[in-house]
Amino acid sequence: MASKPMFNIKRKVPVSLLGLILFNVVLFVGLSFLSPTFLTIRNIQSLMLRMSELSMLTLAQTLVMIGGGMDLTVGSVMALSGAIAGMLFRAGFNPATVLVCALLGGALVGFLNSFLVVHLKIQSFIATVATNTIIRSVVYLLLKGRVLSAFPKSYVSLGSSYVLGFPILFLAVIAIAVALHLLLRRTALGRSIYAAGANEQCAHISGIHVNYVKYFIFTMSGILSAIGGIMYTMRIGAIIPDAGLNSPLEVVTAVLIGGASVRGGKGSVLGSLLGILAMYVLLNGFSLLGLSSFWEVIMLGVVLIAIVGQGNKKQIVKMSRFSRRKAL
Amino acid sequence: MIPKRKLRNILQIREIPLLIFVLILSAFFAFTIEGFMTLKNFEVISRQITTVGIVSIGMTLVLVTGGIDLSVGAMLSFAINIGGLLIIRGIPIYAAYPFILLLGAILGAINGLLIVWVKVPAIIVTLGTMNIFRGAIMVITKGKYITSIPQSYSWIGTGYTPFILFVVLLICFEFALRKMQFGRNIIAIGSNEQSAIYSGVPVNKFKVIVYILSGTLSALAGIIFIGRSGFIQPQAGIGYEMSSIAAVVIGGTSIYGGSGTVIGTFLGSLLMGLILAGITMLAVNAYWQGVINGLLIILAISFDTIRQMRRR
Numbered sequence: 001m002a003s004k005p006m007f008n009i010k011r012k013v014p015v016s017l018l019g020l021i022l023f024n025v026v027l028f029v030g031l032s033f034l035s036p037t038f039l040t041i042r043n044i045q046s047l048m049l050r051m052s053e054l055s056m057l058t059l060a061q062t063l064v065m066i067g068g069g070m071d072l073t074v075g076s077v078m079a080l081s082g083a084i085a086g087m088l089f090r091a092g093f094n095p096a097t098v099l100v101c102a103l104l105g106g107a108l109v110g111f112l113n114s115f116l117v118v119h120l121k122i123q124s125f126i127a128t129v130a131t132n133t134i135i136r137s138v139v140y141l142l143l144k145g146r147v148l149s150a151f152p153k154s155y156v157s158l159g160s161s162y163v164l165g166f167p168i169l170f171l172a173v174i175a176i177a178v179a180l181h182l183l184l185r186r187t188a189l190g191r192s193i194y195a196a197g198a199n200e201q202c203a204h205i206s207g208i209h210v211n212y213v214k215y216f217i218f219t220m221s222g223i224l225s226a227i228g229g230i231m232y233t234m235r236i237g238a239i240i241p242d243a244g245l246n247s248p249l250e251v252v253t254a255v256l257i258g259g260a261s262v263r264g265g266k267g268s269v270l271g272s273l274l275g276i277l278a279m280y281v282l283l284n285g286f287s288l289l290g291l292s293s294f295w296e297v298i299m300l301g302v303v304l305i306a307i308v309g310q311g312n313k314k315q316i317v318k319m320s321r322f323s324r325r326k327a328l
Numbered sequence: 329m330i331p332k333r334k335l336r337n338i339l340q341i342r343e344i345p346l347l348i349f350v351l352i353l354s355a356f357f358a359f360t361i362e363g364f365m366t367l368k369n370f371e372v373i374s375r376q377i378t379t380v381g382i383v384s385i386g387m388t389l390v391l392v393t394g395g396i397d398l399s400v401g402a403m404l405s406f407a408i409n410i411g412g413l414l415i416i417r418g419i420p421i422y423a424a425y426p427f428i429l430l431l432g433a434i435l436g437a438i439n440g441l442l443i444v445w446v447k448v449p450a451i452i453v454t455l456g457t458m459n460i461f462r463g464a465i466m467v468i469t470k471g472k473y474i475t476s477i478p479q480s481y482s483w484i485g486t487g488y489t490p491f492i493l494f495v496v497l498l499i500c501f502e503f504a505l506r507k508m509q510f511g512r513n514i515i516a517i518g519s520n521e522q523s524a525i526y527s528g529v530p531v532n533k534f535k536v537i538v539y540i541l542s543g544t545l546s547a548l549a550g551i552i553f554i555g556r557s558g559f560i561q562p563q564a565g566i567g568y569e570m571s572s573i574a575a576v577v578i579g580g581t582s583i584y585g586g587s588g589t590v591i592g593t594f595l596g597s598l599l600m601g602l603i604l605a606g607i608t609m610l611a612v613n614a615y616w617q618g619v620i621n622g623l624l625i626i627l628a629i630s631f632d633t634i635r636q637m638r639r640r
Contacts, residue, residue: 295463297460301459
């Protein structure tokens with residue numbers, strides 16, 4: 001870090017979880033003033049519903065990024081599990097078998113990713129770029145490039161049913177998120193995921209089976225994305241071969257906004273969910289205000305660079321302070 | 329007779345196995361597909377690989393410095409869509425081409441400067457700028473195609489012109505990477521940035537240059553794209569980032585930076601082009617292409633990993 005960072009404005013308030021919560025609140029208040037339809041029960045309910053499958057992908061990505069990797073297959077695994085579910089339903093299997101097979105499909109892809117990362121030592125970003133192209137093609141081959149809507153009525157109606165006004169899918173997301181949060185913060189496995197992500201060598205020397213941790217996070221990411229696929233088919237009642245084509249990038253952005261780092265070891269379930277919430281509220285607001293949704297894409301890019309840039313600068317300042325102290 | 333040791337040395341060059349593979353594959357297609365080994369087919373394949381191939385040259389340079397550029401497709405599309413708006417307003421061709429190239433250079437400079445100044449990892453910067461550029465295109469063009477491109481723009485996309493251009497660029501950049509100070513510097517940056525700084529390499533300058541080159545080459549690929557298709561669509565260049573990374577990685581450039589050749593990248597894009605042509609002519613379902621490309625990337629990288637392990 002020999003060259004000086006160009007902007008030397010010291011920012012006192014870090015964009016932490018508090019900032020993210022504040023951002024969401026401001027967004028909610030601002031939009032309910034600007035658009036009369038925003039703060040209606042109907043709109044909020046549909047917002048929760050539409051968020052559900054992408055929230056699952058966000059949880060998957062959070063787990064992987066805390067462990068120091070990146071999983072770009074989340075979108076194609078979502079499509080794959082939806083396609084498997086659709087095909088098995090069409091073939092007349094009972095729902096339990098269908099769900100298990102869809103989840104197994106996701107787990108298998110996750111396992112394959114972790115194999116590439118652990119044994120062939122391929123950087124997870126590149127490995128999942130490769131598996132992503134493969135899985136997406138497999139989805140196209142399975143569906144023959146067409147939309148499949150052979151889902152039973154009782155299955156699809158789950159996607160549009162509510163408990164106490166909350167969509168069931170949203171409640172499921174919350175339940176899984178709480179479980180994942182407890183796993184990450186309260187168990188030894190969770191601690192070792194953070195440790196392996198922060199410093200692999202160090203974690204290895206401290207007696208953590210880094211390879212097992214990697215197997216766990218990628219396989220779990222596959223399973224969580226597969227759940228996302230099941231939610232997708234429940235909500236839409238069909239599976240489109242292009243489902244989740246852009247979601248890996250959206251999801252990575254949400255996780256980074258939520259406080260994770262591309263270098264691993266950082267991030268939280270709550271932060272990531274707030275990140276994806278902010279993105280969806282923005283998108284919803286833009287469409288309610290009649291603005292082009294492409295502005296949302298532009299803003300996503302700006303926010304991504306700004307937030308990660310700021311986090312990095314703080315780290316650099318911290319590092320240079322530390323090295324100065326060491327030098328003295 | 330070539331001595332055994334010499335033969336082994338030749339096989340140690342990264343490009344040789346790839347070249348052999350390309351030859352075997354062409355021979356296989358030549359025997360199984362009628363009309364594969366015709367001049368016409370060669371012309372089609374050469375044109376198909378050119379656009380992604382030129383983008384891949386820029387991607388090679390970026391990967392050699394240890395960076396990555398996910399915005400190549402978006403830069404291509406941005407440059408030709410904005411350029412296209414001027415073209416249909418009647419600016420002359422000798423002004424339109426430099427303008428498009430300049431746009432590409434500016435977009436590349438934005439990437440480079442953000443990476444150097446804000447110190448965000450290249451993956452994140454270019455992921456962000458990809459979104460920004462793509463969004464900006466849609467906002468500016470409102471998603472409309474630009475169709476009434478004058479005939480004079482098609483010369484660069486027909487016949488062997490794009491391929492000759494591609495080969496000239498290949499030779500220039502291979503020379504720059506191997507024989508010029510530019511090449512040594514970017515290889516030094518990619519293999520160890522800290523020691524490059526300490527040995528007096530202007531790291532930031534060269535990083536920005538590499539991203540500017542990537543942007544300019546993407547814009548050039550865009551110009552060929554206009555010549556080939558005769559219209560400009562906002563979705564131009566989608567997926568180019570992944571295809572070009574695949575071509576570069578198959579060509580033996582390390583994703584960790586510090587090594588790579590432009591000739592390898594050429595062989596990588598040739599291999600992908602051959603497979604695409606073979607699949608199309610064998611009338612196999614085109615969706616298999618993704619499966620094969622993905623497997624090729626994994627194979628190429630694990631090949632490198634195994635070789636490196638054996639060397640140690």
